[in-house]
Amino acid sequence: MSHDGKIIAGVLAPHPPHLVYASNPPQNEPRSEGGWEVLRWGYERLQKSILAKKPDVLLVHSPHWMTTVGHHVLGLPHFKGLSVDPIFPHLFRFHYDLKIDVELSTLIHEEGQKSGLIMKVMKNPDFRIDYGAITSCYLANPAFDIPVVCISSNNSPYYFSNEVGQQQMERLGEATARAIARSGKRAVLLASNSMSHRHFTSEPEIPEDMSKEHIYHHGQYLWDMEILKLMREGRSRELVDCLPEFMDMALAEVKAGALTWMLSSLGFPSYPAEVHAYGSVIGTGNAVVEWDHWTHAQGEVKVSEVRA
Amino acid sequence: MNQLVTACYIVPGLPHPYLAAHRNPGYKKLAEAFQRVREEIQQSQAEYILYFSTQWLTVLGYSFQADPSPEWVLVDHNWHDLGSIRYKMRVDPAFASLYAREVKAMGHTVREVNYKGFPIDTGTVVAHQFLNPDNRLPEAMVSCNMYAEKQETLSIGQAGMRAIEAFGKKVAIVVVTGLSSRYHTDDLPLEKDFLSSQKDDEWNRKILEILGEGRLEDVSEVAREYNRQANADMGFRAIWWLNGLTGKHNSFTGQVHEYQPIYGTGAALVSLKPTQLIRSIPGWVNDEADLVERMDRERDQARAKSATAKSQASGAERPSASPNIVTFEAHARDASEIAASSAPAPVGPYPHAKRVGDFLFLSGVGPRQPGTSEIPGVSFGAEGEVLHHDVVLQTEAVLKNIKAVLDEAKVSTAKIVDVQVYLTDMKRDFQRFNKVYAQYFGVGGAWGCNPTRTTVEVTALPTPICVELKVTAYLGE
Numbered sequence: 001m002s003h004d005g006k007i008i009a010g011v012l013a014p015h016p017p018h019l020v021y022a023s024n025p026p027q028n029e030p031r032s033e034g035g036w037e038v039l040r041w042g043y044e045r046l047q048k049s050i051l052a053k054k055p056d057v058l059l060v061h062s063p064h065w066m067t068t069v070g071h072h073v074l075g076l077p078h079f080k081g082l083s084v085d086p087i088f089p090h091l092f093r094f095h096y097d098l099k100i101d102v103e104l105s106t107l108i109h110e111e112g113q114k115s116g117l118i119m120k121v122m123k124n125p126d127f128r129i130d131y132g133a134i135t136s137c138y139l140a141n142p143a144f145d146i147p148v149v150c151i152s153s154n155n156s157p158y159y160f161s162n163e164v165g166q167q168q169m170e171r172l173g174e175a176t177a178r179a180i181a182r183s184g185k186r187a188v189l190l191a192s193n194s195m196s197h198r199h200f201t202s203e204p205e206i207p208e209d210m211s212k213e214h215i216y217h218h219g220q221y222l223w224d225m226e227i228l229k230l231m232r233e234g235r236s237r238e239l240v241d242c243l244p245e246f247m248d249m250a251l252a253e254v255k256a257g258a259l260t261w262m263l264s265s266l267g268f269p270s271y272p273a274e275v276h277a278y279g280s281v282i283g284t285g286n287a288v289v290e291w292d293h294w295t296h297a298q299g300e301v302k303v304s305e306v307r308a
Numbered sequence: 309m310n311q312l313v314t315a316c317y318i319v320p321g322l323p324h325p326y327l328a329a330h331r332n333p334g335y336k337k338l339a340e341a342f343q344r345v346r347e348e349i350q351q352s353q354a355e356y357i358l359y360f361s362t363q364w365l366t367v368l369g370y371s372f373q374a375d376p377s378p379e380w381v382l383v384d385h386n387w388h389d390l391g392s393i394r395y396k397m398r399v400d401p402a403f404a405s406l407y408a409r410e411v412k413a414m415g416h417t418v419r420e421v422n423y424k425g426f427p428i429d430t431g432t433v434v435a436h437q438f439l440n441p442d443n444r445l446p447e448a449m450v451s452c453n454m455y456a457e458k459q460e461t462l463s464i465g466q467a468g469m470r471a472i473e474a475f476g477k478k479v480a481i482v483v484v485t486g487l488s489s490r491y492h493t494d495d496l497p498l499e500k501d502f503l504s505s506q507k508d509d510e511w512n513r514k515i516l517e518i519l520g521e522g523r524l525e526d527v528s529e530v531a532r533e534y535n536r537q538a539n540a541d542m543g544f545r546a547i548w549w550l551n552g553l554t555g556k557h558n559s560f561t562g563q564v565h566e567y568q569p570i571y572g573t574g575a576a577l578v579s580l581k582p583t584q585l586i587r588s589i590p591g592w593v594n595d596e597a598d599l600v601e602r603m604d605r606e607r608d609q610a611r612a613k614s615a616t617a618k619s620q621a622s623g624a625e626r627p628s629a630s631p632n633i634v635t636f637e638a639h640a641r642d643a644s645e646i647a648a649s650s651a652p653a654p655v656g657p658y659p660h661a662k663r664v665g666d667f668l669f670l671s672g673v674g675p676r677q678p679g680t681s682e683i684p685g686v687s688f689g690a691e692g693e694v695l696h697h698d699v700v701l702q703t704e705a706v707l708k709n710i711k712a713v714l715d716e717a718k719v720s721t722a723k724i725v726d727v728q729v730y731l732t733d734m735k736r737d738f739q740r741f742n743k744v745y746a747q748y749f750g751v752g753g754a755w756g757c758n759p760t761r762t763t764v765e766v767t768a769l770p771t772p773i774c775v776e777l778k779v780t781a782y783l784g785e
Contacts, residue, residue, distance in 0.1 A: 067386045068491045069571070082425040087367055089423045118494050126392040127383045128427065152385070156493040201368055201455065202417040217687065217695055 005180040005187065006299030008053045010262045010269075011046060012231075012289040013190040014253075015062065015135035016281040017085045017092035019043070022208055025142065029093040035208030042277020042288040043139040049274075051141065053294050056185040057101045058140060058148045059176065062192040063256030064132035065152040070118030071172055072152035073105040076125060085131040091207060096134050101147040104187075107179035108149065115175045117168065118154075136192040151176075153256040162244035162255065169257035170240075173264025180265075186299070189265055191258035195227060195285035196220035196250035203282060216283035223250040224278070224285035231273040231289055236263045250285075262291075271296035312472050313586045314352040314480050316550055316560070317345055318519070319439075320575035321363050321431020321484040324498070326438060327390040331498040334568035341566035341577040342438035348579065349439060354480035356400055357440055358468065359449045360549050361484035362542035363429035366451040369417030370464060372404035373449035375426065384430045395433050400446040407450060407471035411464060415735055431484035439482065452545055458532070461545050465552025469588040472553075481553065485546035487512040487567075487574030488538035496571065504572030511538035512574035516567055519578050522560030524551050541573070550580075559584040648716035651709050652676035655770050660713045666784040668719055672730070674773045675705035678712070683773055697774040699737035703744040706777050719781050721748075721755035727762075728778040734765035737774060 020028055022035040065072070077100055085092035105121065112119040133150045154168070180187045198220055204212040215221045223246060230239040240260055247255040254260070263269070269291050276288040293299055324331075325338035349357065364371070379396035401422070408418040432449055440447060450468065453460070472479055488508035503509040511534055518527050527534075528551035531544040554560075560580040567576040646661035646668075654660065654671065661670045676683055684705050685698030714721055727749070731737050748755045759779075769776050 065385055069386060069493065069495070072386075072388075084423055084425045084427055086364070086427050086429075089421060089426055090419070093423060093425065120389070122388050124383050124388040124392060126381045127388055130385070156491060199367065203368060 004184040005182060006185075006294070007177065007180055007266060008055055008186050008188060008294040008299050009050050010189045010266045010291040010293060011050065011140065011191065012259060012262070012287055013046075013060070013136040013140055013192055014194040014281075014286040014288070015064070015132040015139075015192045016194065016284070016286060017088050017131055017135055018207065018281050020094065020135050020138055021088075021091040023142075025138065027095045027138075029095075030091055032091075032208050033206070035210055036213070036279060036281060039277045039279040039281070039286055039288065040139075045276045046140060046288050046290055047142070049290060049292070050188050053188075054186065055146060055188045057104055057183075058137060058146055058188050058190055059104075059151065060133045060136050060148060060190040060192055061151045061153065061258035061261050062130055062132035062136065063153045063253060063258065064130035065150065067120075067152040067154050068156050069154075070120050071112060071154045072120045072122050073108055074100045074127070074129075074150045075102055075105055075109075075121035075123045076100060077102050079127065079129055081128055083129055083131050083134050092131050092135075094131065094134055094138075096129060097144060098129060098134075098137070099144075099147040101149050101185075104179060104183045104185060105149050107182050108151070108176055111175035111179045111182075112172060115171045117171060117175065132192050136190045140188070140190055151261075153258070155256075162247050165255070165257060166240065166244065166260050169260035170264040172257075173261045176261065177265045177267070189262045191262035193256060193258045194253045194281070195224045195287055197253040197284050198251045199283040213280055214283070215280040215285060220250050220285060223252075224287070228275055228278065228287055228289070232275060234270045234272045236266075236270070237268045239263070240268065253284075266291055266293055267297075267300070269293065269297065310478075311582065311585055312476075312478055313554065313582055314354045314478050315348065315582070316481040316483070316524075316554065316580040317349075318483050318485060318546070318550075318576065318578040318580075319345065319435050320486050320570065320577070321361055321429070321434055322486065322570045322573070322575065323384050323387050323390055323393065323430055323434050324570045325575075326393065326434050327387070328498055332501055334501060335498075335570070337566050338568050338570075338575060338577065339438070344565055345577055345579060346439045349480045350444065352480060353478045354445060355477040356403065356446045356448060357480050357482055358403070358472070359432050359435060359447065359482050359484060360452065360546055361429050361431040361435070361449070362452050362486070362546050363431035363484065364449065364451045365454045365542075367453065367455060369419070370408075370411050370453055371419045371421050371451040372408045373399050373426075373428070373447075374401040374404040374420035374422040375399060375424070376401055378426065378428055380425060380428065382428070382430060382433050387430075393433055393437060395428070395436060396443070397428075397436055398443040398446050400448055403448040403471065403475050406474045407448070407468060410467040410470045410474075414463060414467060416464075435482055435484050445480075452542060452549070454542070456545070458548050461548040462528075462552030462556070463592065465549040466555070466588060466592050468549075468553045469555070469586065473588055481550065483546040483550050485544070486541035486570070487515065487576055489541040489573045490539045492572040498571075501569050501571060503569045503574060505538075508538040508574060512567065512576070516564045516576055516578065519580070520562045520564045522562035522580060522583070523558040524554065524560055524580055525556050525558045527551075528556070538574075554582065554586050555589055557584065646713060646717045648713045650678055650712040650716070652678050652681060661717055663717070663783070666782060668714075668717055668723070668781040668783055670710065670713055670779040670781075672776045672778045673706055673709045673713065674769065674771060674776045675702035675709065676771065676773070677705070678709070683771065686772060686774075688772075694772050699731070699733075699740050699774050700744055702773060702775050703741050706775055707744070707748055710777060710779055714781065719783060722757045723781040723783060724749075724755065724757045724759045724779055725782040726760045726780040729761060729763040730766045730769060730776045730778070731763065732766060732769060732774045734763075738763070741775060
């Protein structure tokens with residue numbers, strides 16, 4: 001088995017559709033007057049950083065592809081269609097055209113099964129890709145010229161407890177790392193999660209009216225800063241340990257598991273992450289954060305042979 | 309008035325009976341039950357169908373389907389391997405507008421959805437394919453707000469009834485909801501499907517027994533406990549919505565058409581035919597003091613405090629969370645004036661109360677806590693702005709403070725003859741305020757008096773409170 005594959009970066013890549021709307025890409029039907037610039041500029045810095053490393057594939061774990069039985073991966077080479085956000089349809093009606101790295105998807109499926117996880121490959125050609133995955137992929141690579149792997153968010157372990165959910169996401173992360181190693185490819189992982197997630201239940205008449213945008217409440221902001229501090233100090237193991245409390249206290253979207261999956265894939269790095277931006281979107285906390293695994297760990301993939 | 313609601317139906321929203329009936333006899337029975345319900349609707353006088361699906365979730369208020377002919381090929385995110393469903397519907401946007409107008413008048417955000425490719429949820433699509441595949445009847449759809457608790461969901465249901473009356477046509481109501489929603493978490497051959505928990509099964513059967521007796525209001529009352537015990541689909545909000553729409557009663561003829569497991573969850577089809585006239589209730593007030601909702605709000609506030617305490621412990625500077633309230637010492641210059649030590653300190657140079665002839669005039673009383681000036685039921689943003697207030701908690705605190713002043717003056721609450729009420733948000737708070745007020749004043753009120761009252765909305769009060777009362781007592785016989 002070849003172990004030449006590298007993870008070149010892990011990214012906390014939140015997916016508010018507002019950021020796509022504000023960017024006015026030709027694929028999106030609604031038009032805006034801008035907005036949320038700090039977060040969008042952060043994504044631009046991220047693009048420069050990760051695209052310079054010439055990744056072969058982007059892997060995205062999205063909370064808006066919700067599955068109840070197992071972890072699913074897309075298993076067809078090409079998906080094209082219209083994705084409409086059910087919550088913000090006035091902001092996000094995006095015509096997507098995505099190439100899928102089916103080979104890597106299949107390897108993740110295999111490695112996940114070896115770890116005792118329930119895994120499924122999605123092969124229905126009519127399937128519509130969720131707006132979370134599209135948003136994170138677009139903001140990380142607007143050209144859409146790098147194949148992607150989309151992984152679903154399996155809600156079922158969280159029926160039991162946040163801790164059970166976390167454990168399962170750690171195993172999925174390890175399985176992903178092994179699959180990347182086997183693939184021989186240079187991979188970027190996108191954890192498509194916001195941070196604190198309590199949001200306003202109404203929106204301004206002009207959605208991009210930045211005079212109305214702020215974090216939902218101060219306690220939520222403090223939680224976000226606490227978590228970012230751990231990221232910036234390279235304390236990712238501690239970070240993951242306190243995520244269950246963060247989920248409860250700030251209704252954090254990381255409950256969907258993407259951040260834990262990504263950090264587990266990176267082997268819980270002890271080097272500092274780079275916070276490219278932090279900002280609120282309709283009251284939720286969002287940060288664009290990069291773990292530059294190539295520079296700090298030479299893309300080392302910690303393959304767990306024990307679990308395999 | 310004519311009966312506008314021909315019947316209400318509870319149906320499951322998972323795609324298995326539609327796409328995989330051949331793989332499990334239970335799914336086939338559910339599909340057959342759908343067919344029976346379809347025939348019932350077709351033979352009824354219903355002129356349209358109104359759907360409420362727990363799978364159409366919104367977080368910003370409520371959405372209403374307003375595309376007159378939505379069509380797409382649906383693939384469920386989890387059950388994609390069962391196949392695709394190609395659908396085309398006929399929606400009446402006029403009803404959507406009426407319903408949206410009613411909900412907007414309640415102060416909620418509303419959205420009439422008319423976008424090509426908008427993702428109609430699996431539950432609504434499955435119900436449509438079974439119940440109205442040929443678009444014989446126009447349809448209407450309202451979303452389920454995942455954050456709305458019982459009282460709000462009941463009110464949204466009742467708003468639906470007002471819209472139905474404004475529309476003036478006969479309607480069949482279809483709520484799309486599962487029962488217990490604990491899925492099998494591993495691969496299970498569909499042929500071997502079974503309820504994932506015996507306890508869930510027992511709860512489902514009990515709920516269906518009550519529904520079979522037509523006791524919708526009773527099921528609505530036990531929905532929270534059912535949810536705790538059996539992990540009901542979206543907290544069984546659909547039942548609250550239906551109960552609100554129909555006016556909170558048990559006057560139905562119920563029939564359970566089928567009950568089967570779908571991947572470990574409970575799925576049933578039930579019809580409820582009204583045996584009394586269903587119409588909107590004038591002056592609808594949520595007449596239950598909802599402790600759970602209040603506890604939820606208090607927990608939110610505790611969460612915010614938890615994070616703040618954490619920052620203080622780590623030495624971080626804490627931004628000002630609330631404005632300082634400058635108070636004055638309460639003075640009584642003579643025997644006619646009352647200064648109550650157990651009431652909150654005044655925020656200006658005035659006594660708590662003043663006796664003139666046979667009357668005792670109280671200064672405006674707010675909800676601040678005696679001693680600390682803390683305001684109950686309010687949370688502040690980083691700039692000290694009010695993020696949330698709870699008029700129920702504040703009204704109760706106001707009344708406690710009034711009692712303290714009256715006690716100091718040795719005057720019974722029964723002597724109150726006039727009350728002036730100041731609210732900062734009449735639209736949002738009046739009904740809840742009124743509910744608390746009625747516990748103390750009026751016939752049967754705890755304070756034994758029925759004073760005249762004037763209620764006005766004001767732009768602001770001197771401190772960040774949402775309610776203040778000005779009371780006059782008559783001391784004569």
